[in-house]
Amino acid sequence: MTVENTEFRAGFASVVGRPNAGKSTLTNAMVGKKVAITSARPETTRRIIRAIVTRDAGQVILVDTPGMHRPRTLLGERLGDMVRDSIADVDTIVMCLPANEKLGPGDKYLLDLAVRAKVPMIAAITKTDLVSREALAEKIAAVAAFHDFVEIVPVSAATLDQVEVLTEQIIKQLPVSPPLYPLDAITDETEETLIAELIREAGLEKMREELPHSLAVTIDEIIEDTAPNGGPLVRVHASLHVERDSQKGIVIGRGGARLRQIGRDARKAIKALLGTPVYLDLHVKVSKDWQRDPKMLDRLGF
Numbered sequence: 001m002t003v004e005n006t007e008f009r010a011g012f013a014s015v016v017g018r019p020n021a022g023k024s025t026l027t028n029a030m031v032g033k034k035v036a037i038t039s040a041r042p043e044t045t046r047r048i049i050r051a052i053v054t055r056d057a058g059q060v061i062l063v064d065t066p067g068m069h070r071p072r073t074l075l076g077e078r079l080g081d082m083v084r085d086s087i088a089d090v091d092t093i094v095m096c097l098p099a100n101e102k103l104g105p106g107d108k109y110l111l112d113l114a115v116r117a118k119v120p121m122i123a124a125i126t127k128t129d130l131v132s133r134e135a136l137a138e139k140i141a142a143v144a145a146f147h148d149f150v151e152i153v154p155v156s157a158a159t160l161d162q163v164e165v166l167t168e169q170i171i172k173q174l175p176v177s178p179p180l181y182p183l184d185a186i187t188d189e190t191e192e193t194l195i196a197e198l199i200r201e202a203g204l205e206k207m208r209e210e211l212p213h214s215l216a217v218t219i220d221e222i223i224e225d226t227a228p229n230g231g232p233l234v235r236v237h238a239s240l241h242v243e244r245d246s247q248k249g250i251v252i253g254r255g256g257a258r259l260r261q262i263g264r265d266a267r268k269a270i271k272a273l274l275g276t277p278v279y280l281d282l283h284v285k286v287s288k289d290w291q292r293d294p295k296m297l298d299r300l301g302f
């Protein structure tokens, strides 16, 4: 793709919404490749992942935010700060409001925060595939009464219905500018961060309710090696951090079965990301109260 368009627009958009509103899935749908981790459990998005969406009309740098929740730990407070920071310095805010859920105090809390950024706001009514046309019409009316959004776009990341319309509307809110990133870039996260997120996602999938926020992943080493057949092989050594000794057993599982399953799932995902065979070596470490330890949070990138 080359830029011939003199009206090309580029800038930052923040995607906000309460936990489970569909922010990550929508981000992935706009980019067309998996860059943000998604999960059926709320509050799994911790990092602010910038996804980059480039179309003929412009380039959007999407800032994905953690779902809002009340701070209970230092980690919780930092998540709140990250949301506030991500709303500052953007050109537009996309507020995700699920079609299948009523507007509530969580949405109002977020709206009040977002309004302070004083930028045009777009409402994305997410998960429209889950509701009838009548219910959607009612939801649109409720959202229109909720705030004076510049646009209200009903969208389904599952069926991709209206995803391009939303992308176009976001681009319209951006300033005329040359592209800010190379036209084929999809994220400015390092490969290392993406790999750590894939391992954490595989871990969370396997541990359901047992370890919601207590799991963190660090990458110890990534080595580009050669496989016995002469092809490329990437060796990844990573650590899974839990907070207590009792959680270590949960991650490892009986006879190491769970850790092996996490390793298999993560290896598949990393292979898809890198496009090369992967050898994955996982270690489980107890990092006591890492969520309250500023040094550990810094190491983990929070």
Ligand SMILES: Nc1nc2c(ncn2[C@@H]2O[C@H](COP(=O)(O)OP(=O)(O)OP(=O)(O)O)[C@@H](O)[C@H]2O)c(=O)[nH]1
Pocket (backbone or CB within 6 Å): 017, 018, 019, 020, 021, 022, 023, 024, 025, 026, 037, 038, 039, 040, 041, 042, 043, 044, 045, 065, 066, 067, 068, 126, 127, 128, 129, 130, 155, 156, 157, 158, 159
């Ligand atoms: N049917 C349907 N389900 C969706 C759609 N978008 C997201 N979901 C589901 O809703 C759940 C939450 O989606 P996420 O994208 O992880 O939500 P999030 O807002 O990023 O969540 P947090 O990380 O908790 O802030 C997942 O189970 C998704 O599969 C959609 O368009 N249709």
